[in-house]
Amino acid sequence: DADVTQTPRNRITKTGKRIMLECSQTKGHDRMYWYRQDPGLGLRLIYYSFDVKDINKGEISDGYSVSRQAQAKFSLSLESAIPNQTALYFCATSDTGINEQYFGPGTRLTVT
Amino acid sequence: GDSVTQMEGPVTLSEEAFLTINCTYTATGYPSLFWYVQYPGEGLQLLLKATKADDKGSNKGFEATYRKETTSFHLEKGSVQVSDSAVYFCALTPRGGSEKLVFGKGTKLTVNP
Numbered sequence: 001d002a003d004v005t006q007t008p009r010n011r012i013t014k015t016g017k018r019i020m021l022e023c024s025q026t027k028g029h030d031r032m033y034w035y036r037q038d039p040g041l042g043l044r045l046i047y048y049s050f051d052v053k054d055i056n057k058g059e060i061s062d063g064y065s066v067s068r069q070a071q072a073k074f075s076l077s078l079e080s081a082i083p084n085q086t087a088l089y090f091c092a093t094s095d096t097g098i099n100e101q102y103f104g105p106g107t108r109l110t111v112t
Numbered sequence: 113g114d115s116v117t118q119m120e121g122p123v124t125l126s127e128e129a130f131l132t133i134n135c136t137y138t139a140t141g142y143p144s145l146f147w148y149v150q151y152p153g154e155g156l157q158l159l160l161k162a163t164k165a166d167d168k169g170s171n172k173g174f175e176a177t178y179r180k181e182t183t184s185f186h187l188e189k190g191s192v193q194v195s196d197s198a199v200y201f202c203a204l205t206p207r208g209g210s211e212k213l214v215f216g217k218g219t220k221l222t223v224n225p
Contacts, residue, residue: 004155033212033213040217040218041217042201042215042216042217042218043156043201043213043215044215045212045213048212058212090155090156092156092213099144099161099163099205100146100158100161101158101213102158103148103155103156103157104155105153105154105155106154106155
């Protein structure tokens with residue numbers, strides 16, 4: 001089984017809908033991250049969490065919220081989806097003090 | 113702020129050709145440097161890393177050397193294969209333990225038989 005899983009893998013939704021993307025990990029890492037990938041822009045950090053009680057905004061947090069339900073689970077929500085949130089979303093984890101991140105397979109989100 | 117600039121693609125090579133993908137960075141202090149690879153339809157995987165000046169990271173025939181004097185971390189491979197076709201991302205984490213990755217925009221490599 002994959003160490004970092006994301007659900008759903010693909011999602012099409014309409015403008016204004018609320019949507020949640022979920023990430024689970026079995027690596028036992030404390031730190032978890034959400035990125036979005038857009039063509040030609042690389043990956044940009046949305047939110048990150050260094051433990052269950054620690055949530056931090058990344059460079060593009062507007063329009064998103066997160067929840068760290070447990071050490072192993074980190075969810076990303078779009079409260080009211082808009083078309084420019086169409087992107088590929090990645091979850092990642094890392095161990096404290098080890099600067100290497102492990103990525104999930106990604107969720108392709110399309111907002112129409 | 114910290115940033116990474118890598119050569120724009122796409123890059124198309126024939127099998128067994130020599131590969132160089134340029135990467136330069138801007139950061140305060142001494143960041144850790146990484147190359148990640150994204151195969152079609154998959155998430156990113158760490159390819160190699162270097163944590164201090166003059167370190168050479170290597171993996172699967174790929175190499176990159178941390179050059180502080182030129183703030184560069186260029187990726188090289190002597191003989192590419194079709195299976196190396198992917199998107200390659202240069203990235204850094206600033207010194208200080210934040211472990212937040214700052215990515216370049218990615219370079220798509222296609223290797224033809």
